[in-house]
Amino acid sequence: MDFTTGGRLEVRITPSDVGKRVSVRLRIEGGNSGARFTDVVGVLTSWTSGVLCVTRRTGEEVRIAEASLVAGKVVPAAPARRRGPAATAAELDRAAARAWPPVESERLGAWELRAAGGFTRRANSVLPLGDPGVPVEEALRLVTAWYAERGLPAYVQVSTGAEGTQELLAAELAAHGWIQEVSAEIRIAALAPLADLDADVSRVALSQDIDEAWLARYQRSASGEPAPEVLRVLGGGPSVWFATIATAEATSETENESVPAAIGRCVVDGRWAGFTAVETDPRLRRQGLATAVMTALARKALEEGASAAYLQVETDNDGARALYEGMGFTLHHRYHHWRAPHENHR
Known part of the structure; x- marks a missing residue:
């Protein structure tokens, strides 16, 4: 990153740049090894009492002593995205x-x-x-x-x-x-390549009605009768589709034949197809079931006029992130849930 003017490092940001995206270089004292330097890029969210706060893309807040700054500048609001549908x-x-x-x-x-x-x-x-x-x-x-x-x-x-x-x-x-x-991450992809994946969709049943079998696999309701609000949320949206792959047979290695091997949900909304609740029997993972569910839902969404796909995945779910990366989903941005102080976790 070029922080220099006439060959000299310069701090070209001030407190008036709060709210802008910045890149800064700061000095880190390295003990016997002397001073070291590191760069931080993000949104300048405050600059008070000699301390800057910069929030990175990940949501991490970095506090920087003004005295440690050796260079800084305002940079474009967001980097150009090379892949995926254009969207704010x-x-x-x-x-x-x-x-x-x-x-x-x-x-x-x-x-x-x-x-x-x-x-x-x-x-x-x-x-x-x-x-x-x-x-x-x-x-x-x-x-x-x-x-x-x-x-x-x-x-x-x-x-x-x-x-x-x-x-x-x-x-x-x-x-x-x-x-x-x-x-969590919001990831996006073009829909047509997802629908063209080489996946066996012959076992995937699609419906616009949620049923007991689908709910039996759904992690948030499998422990008992789902509350009415669960059904309202899952069934809500412009055009909702549920995908199910039935378990072939009951064996000692699977739960029972009434619980599906895999499920998924897709909501078609204009050009967007949003994928949620993609779940597979843990004993049957890495057999292409999730890919088949996603592919079948993508084909249905294409029929309804969608052209772009998105999904949300928690940042600590490495397995799901790797799966979606392989399907062509790229990171767009992240979101975070902030809880009011003194609240009990729920």
Whole structure:
């Protein structure tokens, strides 16, 4: 990175650049080995009392003493993306929200407060795409009260790592004592190559109705009768499709013939096909079942006019990330769920 002017390193950023994407070089004291240097790239989220805070694409906040800066500059808001459909983070976040709708929602300015009886953080968190219409401190107080009335912990879903994402809001949440809990990636791909994968889709049954067999494999409801809000969320969305691969036969190595070997869900919404709930019997993994489910759903989405695909996967799910990488899904941005302080985990 070129930080120089006339051959000299320069700090070309000031506190007025808060909110912009920056690249900085800082000195790290190395003990007997002397000073070392490292670079940090991200959004400058604050600069107060001689300390800078830079939020990386991953959502990690880096605190930097002003005295350690040796160079710095403003850089383009987001790097050019070489693969995958063109899309903004806000477009993807809105599509994903429509594909996983809450049972109840309320507006606070441009923020959407969502609740679904506690079924998943996605359906029970604030989607803060814009201005809440009141100062953030007041907005957070109202949010906490709204969820408390419903017996739920307050969460805010915050995106990072792309143009127009919410690093500044993440910094404000941290300043108010909110706790970042779970992080996930939003990955995207062209739909046609996914539909063209060499996969055996002959065993995949597709339906727009959710049934007991599908729910028996679904991890969040397999332990008992699903609550009504679970069915409302899973069945909600513009055009919802459920995929099932039945277990061939009951053996000592499989659960029973009534529990499917694999399942998946896809919501078609304009040009987007959103994939969720792709699950396989742990004993039957690495046999191409998940690929077959994804391929069959992609072909159906193409029939309905979609051209692009997205999915969400938690950052610590290495197996799923590797699977989707092999299918052509590339990282677009990340999102994080921040929990209000003093809330019990739920």
